[in-house]
Amino acid sequence: MKGFFEWAIQSPLRELGREAIQTLPGLVATVVLVLLGLAIGWVAKQIVFRVLRGLRFDRLCDRLGVSAVIEGLGLARSSSYLAGQAVEGLFVITALLAGLNTLGSPMTHNLVERFFGYLPHMLAALAILVLGALVSRFLGRSALIASVNSHIPSARLFAGLTRFFVLTLAGVAALDELGIGRTTIIVAFSILFGGVVAAVAIAFGLAARDLARDLLQSQFRPQPKQEADDPLRHL
């Protein structure tokens, strides 16, 4: 009975205690590192936020249209605050992963390794998305103004379609960078191709409407020209 008690209860508990004692420094180190990461991250966030605000980073982002994207996505109250938050997050995640690494288990070690291997792809995907949002905004606005100046009633629809195509392209490219749904690239190219053809057709129709009309007329109906749309001589 004593042997059974020793084998069934005492020995496992002793083993558990020994393992706990062996793991405890690692756990403590993890907690300390995470706390340290949180503290340093908070300080870094404050520094980055204040320095960028001092350098009028928000104004630059306003001009580039980044602030509108941030506001639109509800990410942060300002561009400099978002940059501070990003730096803070980087510190916290690094500290957490460093802490997990101190536990010495193959699983956490593998997790850390994979995370740092994946990090550049995540950053690249993020950059693609931000760039895509900016480009879509710019091109959307170009299409809107050109459509209004050409008296096209569906100006906002054209602008929306332009933004949609560019954002779709950026989203697919970001997913590809993350290694998600690579086969969708083929589909994306199909969408892109269709989008480009549509955009070219719209651009040709808007910017060179008279030229298009003249070309078609000269090809199929070589007759005297009609009255110009805008007979005024503005200059």
Add this chain to the structure above:
Amino acid sequence: MSEELLTGEIKQQLVGVGPVDIVVGIPSYNNVRTIGNVVQAAQVGLLKYFPDRRALIVNSDGGSKDGTRQAVEQANIDSQSVLLLQHPLYPVHRLTTPYHGIPGKGSAFRTIFRIVEEVQASACAVVDSDLRSITPGWIDLLLRPVFDREFDYVAPYYKRHKYDGTITNSTVYPLTRALYGKRVRQPIGGEFGMSTRLASHFLSRDVWNTEVAGYGIDIWMTTTAIAEGFRVCQSYLGAKIHDAKDPGADLSTMLVQVVGSVFRLMEDYAAVWPKVATSEAVPLFGFPFEVGLEPVPINIARMIESLRQGCRDLLPIYERFVAAERFGALTACAALPDDQFNLPDDLWANLVYDFALAHHRRTLDRGHLVRSLTPIYLGWVASFAIQTTNETAAQVEDRIERLCLVYEQLKPRLITDWGLGTGEKRSEP
């Protein structure tokens, strides 16, 4: 500025021409219909009014495909039909050359200025190749103030139809006058006389890859001449009747190049214009005779509709830099029935100042900003056309004078807000 603008062949031709006192430049692009007459007028003008000066006519062409250059080469005057008081001592030489750089009128001017420097001429005149009302007298009127009165810059003064040159009447003239204090009535006229000193000064400036390479050249030259203290005058040339500038160029592109240039020049001369409080007349030469003008058709309903669509669709753009009260007033104007439509001068001038301030602050892409002015500009043209339907030329001139005074009265607001930096808050007039 080390860029070579003249080919070896052109330089050789210039050597063959020898010393030159006067250069008359004619920029062109597909102007076969009119350029022959312009060259002939320039030639007769030089022979008649400057018989003792060596002269060269330079056609700076932007790659015309309609035979413009051939038209220049074939444009000869019938010496039997031209009555000259004095037999000319020298023949008028003629040269046609393609220009290099960004396609546009400004690049053509640059090549002409380079030739002026190369031949060390005393004075230079430039005339548009789309003119149908040019006479030999224009050459005298553009060059005489330079030779006899030592003016550096001679701007044209024309009689134009009330609906012709609406960018000039609505924006460029009133704004330039309010900013720099000189009443140059046609700051983007297209015909100018200038001293070689000023032509060399223009050539030395690093602006030829900007809007100045296009339609921005005229306002840039006028503003530079005024703001940098060169002696400026005007010559009365009579009627300006011309073909459309460039049938391929759309209105918003013209606005970007011309109004965008005015706004950019406000940056360049930010130390000059805030100090100018009032405007003064500029000497005017020539006899201001009355002329008949070609009617200009105008589609008022379409312009008002353009403003309505702009107010509806471009709201997200306007609300970034136009004060809410002002935008409200604009939308109220747009909502008026066509027969009661009116866009008040103070609202228009304030809106132009808002655009200038947004341009200064880079509130959004500058090309987008100026292009988005198009519907409001068309609204002003419609309002102006309605108000002046039955008005005479003199009454229309009074109407433009009143607009200029509004620009001048509102200028303190522009100066105040210009100094605020990039803050979003704007003061109300």
